[in-house]
Amino acid sequence: MNALIYLIPTVLEESATQTIAPYIIDAVKDCQVIFAENERTARRFLKSICREIVIDDYEWFTIHKAETELLHTFKQKITAGKNIAIVSEAGCPGIADPGQILIAAAQQMNATVKPLVGPSSILLALMASGMNGQQFEFVGYLPIDNTERTKAIAALEISSQKKNSTQIFIETPYRNNQMLEQLLKTCRPSTRICVAAELTGANEYIKTKTVADWKKEKTDFHKKPVIFLLHAAV
8 A cells, every 4th residue: 555645734823724725634534644843733733624533543743853763653654554644833844844854755765745735924925925936035044143144135135136036034033023124224225025924814914115115114023923025126
């Protein structure tokens, strides 16, 4: 029996269960094993989309910071023909979230990997930004050190201008305000910045403005989940 590896998307905002397609429930019910970034939140998520799911019927493994250590166990479950769900904390497994190492192993073992449609904060932000969706790059977190971060922002702006590309990055929620402040200090007035906050939630906020226009705004993104996008004028 060929094992199926289902990549289960999760909500970006806990109450936004309407963003999860019904066929996700069928996929979870078809599994016997769950590898979750965070078992506690994954259990709560599954119960929120289907009360009928018996959480304790599954074998559970937590992959947060232990993904490599679980490779042997993961491969054993594939060899045994078990259907496996990989569940990340928010959004899609393997996209700025754990899962990639396990998925690579599944591919090497010729298991069937089934990515399922669900919310991705990176793609949702790009879709709504009005920036270049043909040429873009997600660079994850920028350096914490102020000097290094300023250099990184300047390099992103140069790269964006040269390639006509959208640069996408994230920050720890309690440093969002400092990130925006540094972007406005470092980038040219004509460079466009998009801030996409609390995506799919009741207080969703997505605005694209030039650096010059952002400087006129009063904003507060402290402790909110935010995606930043940058596009420099060519």
